[in-house]
Amino acid sequence: MRNHFGTIAVAVAMGLLLSACGDNSSDPAAIPNDDQATQEDTEENETADDQDAAPENSDSNTTNAASENQNNNTNTEDTTQSEEAQVQGDEETSDGYKTYQNPRFGFAIEYPSSFEADYMPDNGDGIEVHDESAVIIASGSHMGYGGTPISDLDAIKPIYEDELADLKADNHSIGYKKLADDWYVLSYVDGDNIVYKKSLMADDYIVKLSIEYPEDRQDDYESVVERVSNSLRTLPNSIKNP
Numbered sequence: 001m002r003n004h005f006g007t008i009a010v011a012v013a014m015g016l017l018l019s020a021c022g023d024n025s026s027d028p029a030a031i032p033n034d035d036q037a038t039q040e041d042t043e044e045n046e047t048a049d050d051q052d053a054a055p056e057n058s059d060s061n062t063t064n065a066a067s068e069n070q071n072n073n074t075n076t077e078d079t080t081q082s083e084e085a086q087v088q089g090d091e092e093t094s095d096g097y098k099t100y101q102n103p104r105f106g107f108a109i110e111y112p113s114s115f116e117a118d119y120m121p122d123n124g125d126g127i128e129v130h131d132e133s134a135v136i137i138a139s140g141s142h143m144g145y146g147g148t149p150i151s152d153l154d155a156i157k158p159i160y161e162d163e164l165a166d167l168k169a170d171n172h173s174i175g176y177k178k179l180a181d182d183w184y185v186l187s188y189v190d191g192d193n194i195v196y197k198k199s200l201m202a203d204d205y206i207v208k209l210s211i212e213y214p215e216d217r218q219d220d221y222e223s224v225v226e227r228v229s230n231s232l233r234t235l236p237n238s239i240k241n242p
Contacts, residue, residue, distance in 0.1 A: 090117070097227065100127050101235065105140030107200070107207045110231035112224060134213035134221055136228060140205050149204075156201040160184040163197075185229070189215060196225050202234045 090098040097110045100117075104124045111117075115129035115136065126139025144150050145159040153159070160179050167174060167188055175194070176187040183200045190212075198209040209232050213221040 097231075099231075100138070102126060102138075102140060105205045105207065106202070106235040107138070107140055108231070108233055108235055109138045109209065109228065111136050111228055133217060134211065134224070137210045138207065138232070140207050142205050144206055150201065150206050151204045153201075156182055156184060156199065156206075159199065159201070159206070160186075163199075192216070194218060196229070198229050198232060200232055200234065207232060207234070 090100045092098045092113050096113050098113045099108060099110050101108045102124070109127075111127075111129050112131070115131050115134075117127055117129045125141065126137065128135065128137045130136070142150055144153055145162045148158075157179060164174070164177065164186060167186065172188040172190060174186065174188050176185065178185045182202075183198065185196070185198045187194065187196045189195075192215055193212050194215050196209075196211040200207045200209075209229065211221075211225050211228060213225075
């Protein structure tokens, strides 16, 4: 009898053991382990971060592009306004002339107010104005004719002689010439135009004036040439830019 109960106890124990083994044989994919859960959470977080970051980069690029465009527009406007201010800043006299002052070299000149000043050199060395027939150019330079520094010269005569020799070599007919202590004038015919040139020497720079107009309108421009030429002058050092 005791043996019979012992056999039954062993059988029950074996059945319980086999049942426990059957539970462990379940599909592992149905219950994700901790490593799988962590990896999926990480991937989801990275995807969410990427999605959040993308619009911020886009907005930043758009903002930077807009800022660059605005800066470019501002620089262009500043340059244009600066050039216009330099032209429009010329003082007008009571007899129909404007006075142009050059702060880089320190010279001044008058020109008819009817002439348009639509070109200003980028380096600020002078001005060019014109009407329908004539052109007036005034500019300063630290170099003389032939490239010699003005500061190395004691007189303007060598510059005058070099320019006169070149004009003659080019077969220009010299209609008028005059040499003074610190200035000279040369006038000649070039094709259908008369070219009037005047150079005025200062301590370390020279101012060159050129007036070109049709030869058949000499009577019309004679008074203009005289007025503009006589108005060419140097300014006190306090006027010059440092």
